[in-house]
Amino acid sequence: MRQRDTTGVSLPSNDGFLLKLELLSDPKLLFVVRGALERLTEVFGFSPPDRRSVTRAVDEALTNIMRHCYDGRTDQPIELCCSRVPPRTPEQANGLEILLCDQGPAIDPAKLRGRRLDEIKPGGLGLHFIRQSMDTVEYRRVGTINQFRLVKYLQPSTQSQTP
Amino acid sequence: MQISARHSDRTTIFDVTGDIDLANSPEIRKALLREVREKRTPRVVMNLSNVRYIDSSGVASLVEGLKASRDLNLRFILFGLSPSAREVLQLSRLLKIFEVYDNEDQALSS
Numbered sequence: 001m002r003q004r005d006t007t008g009v010s011l012p013s014n015d016g017f018l019l020k021l022e023l024l025s026d027p028k029l030l031f032v033v034r035g036a037l038e039r040l041t042e043v044f045g046f047s048p049p050d051r052r053s054v055t056r057a058v059d060e061a062l063t064n065i066m067r068h069c070y071d072g073r074t075d076q077p078i079e080l081c082c083s084r085v086p087p088r089t090p091e092q093a094n095g096l097e098i099l100l101c102d103q104g105p106a107i108d109p110a111k112l113r114g115r116r117l118d119e120i121k122p123g124g125l126g127l128h129f130i131r132q133s134m135d136t137v138e139y140r141r142v143g144t145i146n147q148f149r150l151v152k153y154l155q156p157s158t159q160s161q162t163p
Numbered sequence: 164m165q166i167s168a169r170h171s172d173r174t175t176i177f178d179v180t181g182d183i184d185l186a187n188s189p190e191i192r193k194a195l196l197r198e199v200r201e202k203r204t205p206r207v208v209m210n211l212s213n214v215r216y217i218d219s220s221g222v223a224s225l226v227e228g229l230k231a232s233r234d235l236n237l238r239f240i241l242f243g244l245s246p247s248a249r250e251v252l253q254l255s256r257l258l259k260i261f262e263v264y265d266n267e268d269q270a271l272s273s
Contacts, residue, residue, distance in 0.1 A: 027186035034182070034216065052247050059218055063185045125219035125255050132254050 016083040018044075018096075025066045025102075026074040033080065034059055040082060044096050045154055053133035054096065054152045060126040061100050061148050069104025069146055078102050085151060093154035095135065100148040106141045166194055174206040174271065180213040183221030191221065195228035205237055208270050212243030217251055229261060238262065242270040 019040055023029045037058050041051040062078065070076040079101040084094055112127060131137055136151035164181035175198050183191060198204050207228065211217075217225075225241070232239035242264040244252070252258040264270040 027184065030184050030186060030218075031182055049246075049250070052250060056218070056247070056251070059184065059216075063218060063220065066185060125222055125251075129219055129251065129254055 016085060016097075017081075018084060019080075019082040021080040023078050023080070024074060025070040025076040025078055027063070027066055030059055030062060033062060041096065044084075046096075046152070047155065050152065050155070054098075054150075057130045057133040057137075057150055057152075058098055058100070060129045061150065064126050065100065065102045065104065065146075065148075069102045069107070071104075076103065087153065091156065093156045095151045095153035098150045100150070102146050103144060104146055107139060107146055109139060112139055164190070166191060168194070168198075173204065174208060175202075175204045176208045176210055176267070178210045178213070182216040182218075183214055183224075184216065184218040185220045188218070188220040188224045192224035192227055195224060196231055199228060199231040199235065199237060199239070203235060203237065206240065207232060207237065208240045208242065208267075210243055210267060211241060211245070211248055212266075214243075214248060215245050217248045219251070219255075222251055222255055222257065225261070226257065240264065240270050240273065242266055 019036070021033060021036065023033065034055050037055040038051060041054045046054065058080070062080075065078055066072070066074075079099075081099045081101075083097045083099075085097045087093055087095065130150070133152070134150045135153050136149065138149040140147050140149075164179065164183060164187040166177055166179050169176045169178065177194060177198075179191070181187075195207065195209075198207050209225070209228075229239045240262045243266060244263060249258065252261065252263075262273070264273060
């Protein structure tokens with residue numbers, strides 16, 4: 001993939017808010033969101049493998065929402081909100097938090113564990129990809145909203161690249 | 164995403180271009196299973212050189228193609244994996260399960 005020159009691109013320094021997307025639960029829009037996340041993670045300062053990890057995790061989480069929370073309906077609302085979050089420890093660097101919200105039915109947390117990988121079979125890999133890719137993966141029900149919270153922290157050595 | 168097929172010498176090569184995700188993985192699955200289960204092509208080869216991204220539903224389609232091929236003692240081969248595609252197969256511990264080559268020449272001479 002062609003590397004973009006992000007020299008001089010600076011992210012706003014406010015309360016941490018970076019980007020908000022509202023989309024319908026249409027799989028054709030996954031490509032669009034991936035494009036946005038690829039650019040955001042690049043500007044944020046992630047390494048190429050971590051950019052792919054974050055983009056993959058968000059894509060898989062959206063896929064799960066579309067398939068399971070909305071049962072394949074393509075006209076339901078999804079909200080994606082990205083923010084900068086402070087490090088958890090003094091030794092760490094900043095992180096990128098992605099909040100995904102949908103209005104589907106509540107999810108049984110027991111179904112969010114993912115499957116074992118010692119069997120060769122299709123399906124059930126999305127959650128595994130998300131957990132492998134992100135530092136924090138949380139789910140909670142807020143009123144009638146499912147909220148998935150994903151966080152990936154910059155590696156300290158790449159902190160200096162962050163505008 | 165676009166998928167087209169080339170046929171030669173008991174082999175079918177699928178050339179795939181674009182990302183494979185939930186929007187189009189059913190199309191990949193359908194093409195693969197038709198080639199394996201209905202046509203029983205001895206060697207099915209997936210050219211992924213122009214596929215930048217594969218999600219879990221795409222991996223699931225490839226696994227279905229692999230399993231169907233194994234059930235019929237046929238071969239199922241991948242070549243031209245992008246870094247992202249290679250990563251998802253590694254994450255799912257499937258990279259060593261598939262027959263994977265760097266390019267078409269290697270895949271066809273195997």
